[in-house]
Amino acid sequence: MNERTLTLTHLTYAGSGRPDATLDFAPTFTLVCGDSNTGKSFIVDSIDYMLGGHTAPAIPHAEGYSQILLGLLLPDGSPLTLVRAPGSNNVHVHEADLRGLVHAAPDAVLSARRTKNRRDVSHHLLDRLGLADAYIRTNEAGNTEHLKLADLTHLAIVTDERMVDQTPPSQRVRGNAAKTAARSVMKLVLTGEDEPPASKVPNAAQRRIQRSKIALLDQLVIDLSAKQTTEENTDQLRARQARLAATLETVTASLREATEQQSLIAAERTKHTEAAEALAVRLGEVRDLLGRFAILQQQYESDLARLEMVGEAGSLLGYFRTGRCVFCGAEPEHQEPAHDDHETTHLHEAVTAEAVKTGALLADLRLTITDLGQQEQELLRRQERMRARGAELDRTIRTIEEQLLPAKGELDRVLAERSEIERNLEVLARIGELDEHRAELVAAGALPAKRADSLIPGRTVQVFDSVLQRVLERWNVPGTEHAGYDPYSGDVRAGGQARADHGRGVQALLRSAFSAALAEYCIDRRRPHLGFLVLDSPLVTYGQLSSEDGEDPAPEVNDSFYRHFLHSPGQTIIVENTPPPPDVVEQAHVVMFRRAGNGRHGFFPARPGLA
Template identity: 30%
Template sequence: MAYKRIVLRHLAFTGSRIDDVKLTFSRGLNIIYGASNTGKSFVAKALQFMLAVTTKLPQPNELEPYTGVWLGLTMPDGKDVTLYRSVKGGAFRLYDGLVSRNNGSSVVLRGLADAQRSDTTSNFILDSIGLSGKVVAKNASGEKEDLAIRHVLPYAIVSEGDIMAESSPIYHSKQFASRTFEKNLLRLMLSGSDDRDVVTTVRKETYEVATAAKIELVDELILQIDREVGEDPRVRDDLEAQLKVTTNSMERLQDELRVTQEHLDDLMFQRRSLTDERRQAATKAAELGITMQRFLQLNETYTSDLRRLEALEEGGLALMAMTGRECPVCGASTAEQRHHHADDEIELVRRSAKAELCKIVIEQTDLKRTLTSLAQDESNLQSKLSEMDLLIENMELEIRDARPIEGTSRSKYLELIEQHSYLRRFVELSDRRAALSGRRSELASERPAIGEQLSSGIDDTMAFELGKAVASVLERWGFPDFDKVQYDLKTNDVSIGGKRRDDNGKGVRAILHAAFNVALLLYCKENTLPHPGFLVLDTPLLTYREPLTSKHGELADDEARLKKSPLALKFYSHLAELEGSAQFIVLENADPPAEALKLAKVQVFTGRRDEGRYGLFPV
């Protein structure tokens, strides 16, 4: 199997109203050094954030204008990709190619690790180096935890605080409860084999306490059921028989209730239909009454007109009779009268009045026939309304008689439902009590696997090989007494001639921690074991600090002696020689030796506004 490694290509920060900030990395040795408080350690934290080790990115003031972070990677299969994440955290976006701006298509990856999902950044990285799906025993009983990228990357990104810490290089969490997991993780790194086949066991004392607690809980549940059932619980067979009788009664009564309800519904439907029909008939009768009232008024008008026309005709006859005679009022003779009316004019008026009189008589006759017909229709409608009122009244009586029957049936049915639920509840409690009693018997008779406690961590052979690998690295660095270096299984740390690493000064602890991580990477490479393939070291050469200006204070004696050696140059030279095997990013405050600057891609953070690059972010 070929050795798989990831190469970090660039780290960029972008915002909508500010120029991009970008760091690029070579495949071999990279050195970022310069003044304090210029963002060197922030680079390591940003890499942890972008590789899903942490969920939150520190928020210094300099980061405020930026909204996104981009990490370019070359994966073990040679494909270039870029991970994007908001500076506020959350999910990732995966782009093809090395980009620092949205180029269109991307895949969303979840930020939180989940072994059951493939769409997580953790699984994406672990799968690329051959570590996906691995499990690690987390305690002596063999309980397991799924491997996540946050467990592995502390071997690839070592912070300033961790590199000089007194704790072991493998105890990344600083939690005592996690030490078994972390020792077994080292075994996975050195062997490539996880703990999937480990049999989970329990200690006898633990099992007995847990079993007693379970039995106590079951007893409490049984007691609760007994309290609910009462002092004289019914036999389950009797309950089943009563339940069956109740069920049959419910089915029979349900049929009766259905028939009664259907009859009542039919009566109510008929009543509603009759009521609607009566309403329509009443409306028609009212309209008919209004029409007759109008026709009666018209008949009165006809009668008045007939009287007027009859008077007019009679006046015409009278005038015709007095034509050529003395005036009946004053006695004037015909010759002395001033007004002369032609006989034909009077006759014409009389005839017109008579003709109009005849016409109105005909129309009034037709109107009377119509009124007679309408009166008959009205009488028929009134008779029909009376019949409907009687039918509705009889329907109301039927409905009134049917309601109590339906109500009685429904009440009986509801009573049966309540009784059925009551009996069903007792049956369920009886079944539950029987199940709990059975479970109690199982707990009392169970004999689970109780075996020896699982050994954790690496064995003597692995420890010896790891110690040799660390000694080999320190030899290349020119570290004094490298031949006395070994890996101590008691402390799970590097020791020198029996002297524990934590008994040395900060600078020596940092060198030994760095050597441990470089040795582990090389061991994995030489044995084709999974490893990210890159190593970020924050301040590994702490011993070369200036005591008067460094926050870490005066040099210890062992640090002072080490500072006088050519270790720094050899350190950088050795890492530069490993370009084909691994990528290194060294973050330092102290200036590297001039010769080392020729061996690496160097980026200087001057901390000065008018000289070179101020820091990770511009001022």
């Protein structure tokens, strides 16, 4: 392995309930070609995103995938997997080759964006490449900063947008301000020499801006100071905050104990209320029975009185009335001697029997009424005791509530005081930050001596130009003789014209040739480079324009272009619409995407409802 290059091994999208979408990369040449709208450019954009890009690529097929995995081999040959959620700035680093949904704890969590403490993907990978301490110049005044991974990725990863963009190939963004940094990066990759570090110092115009910033900072400090409610400093506030914490713990413990007691009493009061309600129901039932039995007793007593009256009336009727028998209706001539006495005896026996039965029932009823009366009295006594106990529980609850009021008031006071302390601490911290920033602006106000320009030796540029020319000749691109790189404009020229003066198809090929030549130059000479090259649609525009002109040199360029990368150093990944010649298919790792028919339909597995 080259001790200063990386190798891409795979790109994987994983998500719960989704089939993994994976593409493996060969260590030498991988070609992904096929129909449009099958996810080819999405692959390149995803690689760029995983190496610190800011915009997550998005297509309908990617919905539901929660992790993006990019596998790499480090310069020493050990595996590394970067895991990033779409839209997240956090990148999980695993020192292993992972190719599915990851649940394991990462070996490191880094930021996708550059941070001051250098806990980011840029510093992590540059450190593995031995470039963590490399500096580049950022402006004509001689200011420097650490090399960023983005300073190298745009040279190695050419998306379809960058392929035909008018931005010079050596620059990450367009504009004169970026030329100095781009030239410094080119100096680093072509010569292996970085810039000596220098403090960032402003020029005259920048110093005027800094003075305005200082005035603004002073005003902000005044405004923040007006929001302070105390004269205490940070140490005094923190000491008072610690004392409040102890007080808060004491008050909270007291409240917790009283609240727990109140909860127990309230639970007992609830059970007591339920028991009192059940007692009242039972008392109502007893009183209802007593009422019913009193009516029945009156009925029995009335029956006995009537029976007594009937017995007496029968005797009277039997003795004082002559003639027809009042019992059987017989006429005197048909009555036997002592006929009235006999019938009166029968009546008396019947009345007596009924009276005995009714009297027995009445006696039982009176016993029952007496028992129910005793139950009623016992229930009334219990009810009175329960009322007393309920009143006692209510008084206890009110007493606890009265005890809680001062504690709650003390808690509110402590919390309010704590909030006030926190606000004052926040104001002081903000004032401290502004004072620190102001001090930095004041300290950076000295005008530095003029530093020598960052120049690339002419001999080095000539060697690189020869590599660039050789690449274009291998591709058989017409009209590109005398190709070379201009360190001042940052662009390339060929055929006596600047890149921008050529057609869009040739512009794309010149852009591809620049990155391909740079990779070959750096890898062969062990100069700083990522070690891989990723090109998105370098041929499609050239082929379309050639067909429109009526000429057909595109197939020759197409085949020569692909064959070149069979023997180029490092790793190359190309996505393109046009297919390669048969010999390239046999020797390279070729992945064909076809929207119809047999074979792989695209980067993502086919899902119902998505074309």
